[in-house]
Amino acid sequence: MAEAPRCRRVGILGYGQLGQFLAGRLLAGVPPWGWLWPSSGRGTGATGGAAPSLRLPDLRLLPQTEVDLVVEVAHPCVAREHGEDILAHADFMLGSPTALADPETERRLRGAAARGGHTLYVPRGALWGCEDIARMDEAGTLAALKVTMTKAPQSFRLEGWLQERLAAAVAAGGRAVLYEGPLRPLCPLAPNNVNTMAAAAVAAPRLGFDGVRACLVADPNVPDWHIVEVEVTSAGDEGRALRVTSTRRNPAAPGAVTGNATRDAFWSSLLACRGHGGCVQLC
Numbered sequence: 075m076a077e078a079p080r081c082r083r084v085g086i087l088g089y090g091q092l093g094q095f096l097a098g099r100l101l102a103g104v105p106p107w108g109w110l111w112p113s114s115g116r117g118t119g120a121t122g123g124a125a126p127s128l129r130l131p132d133l134r135l136l137p138q139t140e141v142d143l144v145v146e147v148a149h150p151c152v153a154r155e156h157g158e159d160i161l162a163h164a165d166f167m168l169g170s171p172t173a174l175a176d177p178e179t180e181r182r183l184r185g186a187a188a189r190g191g192h193t194l195y196v197p198r199g200a201l202w203g204c205e206d207i208a209r210m211d212e213a214g215t216l217a218a219l220k221v222t223m224t225k226a227p228q229s230f231r232l233e234g235w236l237q238e239r240l241a242a243a244v245a246a247g248g249r250a251v252l253y254e255g256p257l258r259p260l261c262p263l264a265p266n267n268v269n270t271m272a273a274a275a276v277a278a279p280r281l282g283f284d285g286v287r288a289c290l291v292a293d294p295n296v297p298d299w300h301i302v303e304v305e306v307t308s309a310g311d312e313g314r315a316l317r318v319t320s321t322r323r324n325p326a327a328p329g330a331v332t333g334n335a336t337r338d339a340f341w342s343s344l345l346a347c348r349g350h351g352g353c354v355q356l357c
């Protein structure tokens with residue numbers, strides 16, 4: 075039987091691939107308790123097959139639910155619009171940490187966590203080695219961090235000029251680097267696709283969204299894989315620095331924004347959300 079978070083009432087915002095997976099795990103556990111906020115008609119799914127008794131018609135009803143933990147698995151705009159209200163009442167697991175690339179949103183959410191005494195959790199998602207990265211950052215030994223994400227063109231949900239770049243890449247065929255540079259400007263252009271990079275920026279606050287290097291690659295030759303490469307470089311003498319490179323190849327359904335194993339990573343993250351007080355916590 076699936077292990078349910080002990081003594082925690084969990085609400086899920088977003089009922090797509092991740093939301094349905096987490097809801098299924100919660101409902102299989104003891105004691106199951108959860109609600110799902112409908113997606114106000116955006117995208118497909120809304121609360122789909124969820125029982126009507128589990129649906130919350132309006133997020134303003136949140137205080138009445140006595141929920142302990144709200145999990146966002148929808149879109150970064152949810153945190154922008156509702157994050158402060160959520161943190162006034164409950165811990166908040168932010169499945170789309172690209173929201174934090176907006177300095178004003180980050181400031182407001184950190185402030186709300188401190189005021190309300192609730193924790194803003196950032197799940198590691200597909201980021202491998204995040205504890206090692208966080209330790210190096212804390213010790214001041216992390217000099218550089220680069221995250222390269224490679225997916226098939228149909229897995230991208232892009233905005234602005236990056237959409238045109240992708241269309242040109244698809245027309246040309248073959249592998250194409252869509253973006254290479256600092257992470258911060260990439261986040262609003264690929265809000266659903268670079269959350270793993272955003273988790274890296276949270277793990278390494280000294281580098282942050284401006285210091286972490288991002289590389290986004292479209293490759294039609296990997297239609298059902300998400301590949302995340304993390305390159306860590308320590309401070310040190312020229313040519314004598316510690317370098318660690320990891321490559322995570324995760325099977326994914328064609329067109330999905332989330333790879334299969336990342337669903338399990340999210341469940342493990344949810345289980346780790348046991349209340350750490352008014353701070354930001356990787357989980």
Ligand SMILES: NC(=O)c1ccc[n+]([C@@H]2O[C@H](COP(=O)([O-])OP(=O)(O)OC[C@H]3O[C@@H](n4cnc5c(N)ncnc54)[C@H](O)[C@@H]3O)[C@@H](O)[C@H]2O)c1
Pocket residue numbers: 087088089090091092093112113114116117118119120146147148149150151152169170171197198199200201265266267268269270271273331332333336
């Ligand atoms: N942190 C990470 O490493 C990581 C990894 C995978 C996915 N994610 C993020 O988690 C989120 C969900 O992933 P998924 O695979 O379930 O995606 P999905 O596309 O399968 O599902 C998203 C759901 O949210 C709903 N939705 C979209 N915009 C909404 C809005 N403004 N308000 C309310 N509902 C809205 C959609 O209708 C859909 O039901 C995405 O933002 C994705 O980028 C993060």
